[in-house]
Amino acid sequence: MDSPITIIRPDIIEFGVGTAERLGKWASDKGYARILVISDAFNSTRVETLGLKGDITVFADVTPEPDTANLDKVLAAANAADAQLVVGFGGGSAMDLAKLAAVLAGSSQTLREVVGPNKVHGPRRVALAQVPTTAGTGSEAGIRALVTDPKTMAKLAVESIHMLADIAVIDPALTFTVPARTTAATGVDAMAHCVEAFTNRKAHPMIDLYAIEGTRLVGKYLARAVKDGADAEARAGLALASLYGGFCLGPVNTAGGHALAYPLGTRWHIAHGAANALIFPHVLAFNTPSVPEKTRAVMDALGRKTSDDVQSVFDAAYSFCADLGIEMKLSALGVPDSDLDAMADDAFAIRRLLDNNPRDLARADIRSIYEAAY
Template identity: 85%
Template sequence: MVSLDSPITIVRPHLIEFGVGTASRLGKWAEDKGFKRIFVISDAFNASRVDVLELKGDVTVFSEVTPEPDIANLDKVLAAAEQAKAELVVGFGGGSAMDLAKLAAVLGGSSQTLREVVGPNKVKGPRTVALAQVPTTSGTGSEAGIRALITDPETQAKLAVESILMLADIAVVDPALTFTVPARTTAATGVDAMAHCVEAFTNRKAHPMIDIYAIEGARLVGKYLARAVRDGNDAQARAGLSLASLYGGFCLGPVNTAGGHALAYPLGTRWHVAHGAANALIFPHVLAFNTPSVAEKTRAVMEALGSSVSDDVASVFEAAYGFCETLGIEMTLSGLGVPKDDLDAMADDAFAIRRLLDNNPRDLTRADIRSIYEAAY
């Protein structure tokens, strides 16, 4: 773990509008900035309610965002962006829409290809269009971050692009947009937001400047997630989760996630398990595995989630597993349709994600990963 005097760089969207009913503020902001050509990137459902943003001028809506977007989906977005010739790009949806919006903002009209910008700080500036992000789920925190993930269908691996040039000019976080999210999705995405916070809090790169967001994000999930699952129209609970997701996004830039996300990714790339559901299933296994290396912080996490645990790995696992299971989340790989004969390939894929595994507070060997998948089966 790093110490209080360790250098760290914190980034935020230049403007954050937060609270129920704020979605329409994007239109006013865009009008004040003089943007007349606007390109909205969304999925089919959210495209049908783009009017809530009150955008004026020539608005083009791309409505074909897919979960866990791949290179082909990005190519479609870039082709549509080229036609729109927008001054403002808007990501309107979950993490998939917002990640595609980041890439459209920096690759549209650029001579660089996706392959040339994979990795940290490879995007060449300046960015020529403005970028706005409007999340409609409480999970990824992508509205606050500078990373975008795209699946390579050939390798079934995530390609990660990181650049300060993908930071939003404005993020509009309106919890009312999440009222329609089904209970099961609310549960999974809420645990994803919490996993961002927990993995940052227990990370080898954990920093006191980020810890305050991380532990508060976990506390918000512990307080409000079950309420939102029970009643999707509970405005206070939805706002609590939206804030937790935003705080998780704050954690991702300077610290990032670790082993939990590394093990979750193959579920999405190989078997198209929703990102939130994958993280929820893996969360208790990796949290328990890491406990011997970060016992004090693990206790703080479980207290934030409403459970008192000892340093015993079994008690941590049982409490974390119970937290997820009582939300109605499927907690077995077999229940998600993952075939057992794919566990070895999944372990190979996860073990290759060094950008995340190297952050984990306890070394995860390939055998450890395989054992976790076996236990989760």
């Protein structure tokens, strides 16, 4: 309670089924006539749902786990469009690239010069809007963006208040078409943001409120949404959980779970949500001795009763993910056991997250977790 904390959120957050078109009215009221929408191939086909008017350019080539080459293409499109408003329309990849385009297009700064916290020169020249189409990353609410360096296979993280959206429009109806497998994985990603913040060394009562409620929402609604993608109440619950997870990322951030999940994406292109789900029970159980009461609260929020035994926590967390149809073995995802050492080296180097973990994760611990997950 005695630790200072700063809470940063978009000025305007529109939430609810049918709110997507409100972005168009907001943009028109602001007088934005040149608009760049950064999206993936699927979502680029439904840009009209945003109700935008004017000279609209759509970049439709966002890739999962985007790398620096994908960012270069986005920046070329942004410079050509000379937009007054940049819109991230998609999952976390589209929204992260939109953040970077908003601050780097037309700037003298390069990506390498802004990697890290608070290195972006402001003020931003263009407006930024975020419209998520999955319920997982919470990127619409945050000030961080990540891209992969293909040479080192490491995530490059940029953090800046200048990447905060002017408006976030969260319409759960946009997630109705997300397949069951993706719904499950992204839902666990949202939950992992909340759980890792809740059990974090930097945990704070002001964020705990969002973290535990986000976890509860996932526990209540994720299985329902996986079973019936058109369940509007369940989709809204997950969208809210994702938003709350985004609130957790700014002042507290994630910890060991995400650090161990990242090499799965950068080295083997496993979707971020799926990687987090596979790792989640292992790190939660590992951390239990350091945060037993909070771990119990997490499992209660997920609707899973456990004892104080670490194995009980692991079994309950594992079954929560596996029951959603998520693949829980590295070997089944095509990761060779010969790469576990390199993955452990990569994860151990992610100090910005590991230093948040409530229990020290040595390199040997990380290697053991990968072996157990294999």
